[in-house]
Amino acid sequence: MTVRIIHVGLGGWGGNWARTAIPQVTEVEVVGLVDPVPATLDAVREDLDLPESAAFASLTEALAGVEADAVVITAPAVTHVPLALEALEAGKHVLVEKPFANSTDEALTAVRRAEELGLVLQVSQNYRWYPAPRAVKDLLAAKELGELSAISIDFRQWDNDQPVETYPHYRFPHPMINDMAIHHFDLLRMITGLEAVRVYARASYPSYSKYQDEAVTSMIIELEDGLVVSYRGSWLSRAPRTAWAGEWSIQGEDGEIWFTSRDGSPSEIAGDRVTLRADQDAEAEAVDLPTLEHTDRQGGLQAFARSVEGGPAPETSGRDNLRSLALMEAAGRSAASGRPEDVVLPE
Secondary structure (H helix, E strand, O other): OOEEEEEEOOOOHHHHHHHHHHHHOOOEEEEEEEOOOHHHHHHHHHHHOOOHHHEEOOHHHHHHHOOOOEEEEOOOHHHHHHHHHHHHHOOOEEEEEOOOOOOHHHHHHHHHHHHHHOOOEEEEOHHHOOHHHHHHHHHHHOOOOOOEEEEEEEEEOEOOOOOOOOOHHHHOOOHHHHHHHHHHHHHHHHHHOOOEEEEEEEEEOOOOOOOOOOOEEEEEEEEOOOOEEEEEEEOEOOOOOOOOOOEEEEEEOOEEEEEEOOOOOOOHHHHOEEEEEOOOOOOOEEOOOOOOOOOHHHHHHHHHHHHHOOOOOOOOEHHHHHHHHHHHHHHHHHHHHOOOEEOOOOO
């Protein structure tokens, strides 16, 4: 069967979803489009060759106007939970872009309601759907490195050249922690199978930054087994840029795993690399990577459709994503307070 979806939020990244991600997944069919800006709505509708009857100014209108099984939400983050709750109350499954919400308490309201109604609620943590982190997860599960001693993560990009007046990323709430590091937090949980218990974050604010909130952050993250992770992220780096998933060094008693993923090239998986070395003097050896049917957002969307049709629960369910969100929230608190903060799940 094909899962019929209403797609809400078509500007910017949402428009990219509509034109490049969703059409690649044959398990779904778009039956409704929602955006409050008429020009944006019409442009996407025309590009997808959908009738005017499939276009709506609000989710409320779309739910009343078309028969659908699920709602995909790529609208601004502040609208994620209100839109998700509206869709759930209408009996629709929900796939929502990250960050799920700006607080775990808000996200929990949607998680609980989805569970009460028996509906799928999934967060799009698209960096999981690449071959490199999948391979690393399997290597660590097989104890390839023995006992782990340290993990370091580096993310470097320069994104400071656009006009302040017209570039919305500069106004995104906490663009380093909430918009970018959330991906790396979620990958960290996935590949290690461990949860974070404490984080110490320090943000810096160079005078030349055009961002309203932090664009440079360093963190120390403590995992539940005592393993310490060092993280450095910057939107203002003039050093060689990393891939979007960053550069990872995972060290243990029997060697080091290094990996990078999602470099943004036309064939993105070509940038996925994993190497393994036995010791400091050994040559790093390339690790064979798995072949995935779909990568990136498409992989998550396919998993969502299969969950809706009765398949396995999504690994990035709303319930699971609360733990990634809680780490993000603790990092934000630490950056503001200047002291280590515990990672706390809502009751």
